[in-house]
Amino acid sequence: MKNKGLLVFFIGLFFACSAQQQVSKTIAHGGLERQYLEYVPFVYNENTAVPLLICLHGLGDNMANFSTISMNLIADTANFIVLTPQAISSFMGAAWNSGASTSGMQLNQNVDDIGFIGRLIDTTAALYNIDLKRVYVTGFSMGGFMCHRLACEYGHRITAIASVAGTIGSALQCNPGRAIPMIHFHGTADQTVAYTGNQYGLDVDSLLNFWATKHGCQPDPVHALMPDVAADGFTVDHYTYFNQAVIAPVEHYKVTGAIHQWIYTPANDIDYTTLIWKFLSQFSNEQVGIDESQNYSVAVSPNPTSSFVNIDLNFEAGSITVYSMDGKLVKSFTANGKNISVDLSSYKNGVYLFRIFDRELNFRSSSMVTVAK
Secondary structure, eight states, X not given: OHHHHHHHHHHHHHHHHHHHHEEEEEEEETXXXXXXXXXXXXXXOTTSOEEEEEEEOOTTOOHHHHGGGOHHHHHXXXXXXXXXEOOBXXXXXXXXXXXXXXXXXXXXXXXXXXXXXXXXXXXXXXXXXXXXXXXXXXXXXXXXXXXXXXXXXXXXXXXXXXEESOOOBTTOXXXXXXXXXXXXXXXXTOSSSOSSSOSXXXXXXXXXXXXXXXXXXXXXXXXXXXXXXXXXXXXXXXXXXXXXXXXXXXXXXXXXXXXXXXXXXXTXXXXXXXXXXXXXXXXXXXXXXXXXXXTOOEEEESSXXXXXXXXXXXXXXXXXXXXXXXXXEEEEEEEEXXXXXXXXXXXXXXXXXXXXXXXXXXXXEEEEEEEOO
């Protein structure tokens, strides 16, 4: 009994420490204060570039609840950072501007969620050593719809996606700039986002055909029936569409009998969380990165500083926003020209992220500035 008590103590200690690593942050974007959870694994070391995984909750859900899919437990051993952002409220609950539409109605269609995701990537890359060739997105239901919108419109930043019970929304005109590896999970008894007869976007078969065609895959997928080991009443079929460029750019797990739910072991035959990371982690794309800033440079001096900083650019600036390291907006101001001096005498000691925009207010570059008095 003593050994059992000691084991329980250490298990409790592990999960208590794990919970301490998940931090709630806010960031300003599009005139809104946006929230997200950040999880940094225990094994993270700033000398090693790590992948970034963004997890998107479903309609009416929230970031805290969706973080219970337990990606953080995988991150602690696989060494990647997890962000779980919060969607903006609508009359039907928190919703992403995902392109999901019914009877011409879209939720939060004026919210810049794509720009918000980009801001999250930029901010996290400024804080940690992120491998920008390995930025992944997964999501459930409306979060799954948002994954596909990002694949359609933001492929220069996103390496691969994994969607659960969410397809390409009917309001989207999807013209991806490149072939993005994709895996999709869906239950055949889903009455919220139907496997066939989806009222918000593409049916699953149409979704797979769309991506397989875009990827130049063989028309007939390789099929495997997964072992039926759990007494859940479900059976699972796995389909893989191959092409010559990528080993498995399009995959699908069809869960016969499952409703609008997240599948996990040992209650079920497969574990969505584990399979999602197993798929996504295969891929790295040399074309992916902060291409908005690749032709722009910034130099700051003195750095560290006690009172002011000079910012020298190779482009004409239009504005600058300053963030503290907890993601809060400190200041936003107009800045004209290539050589800018900023008064920091009122700033507290610490490290600040300067994000610099051009005259058309496009993000161009960023720099970290240390204030030490």
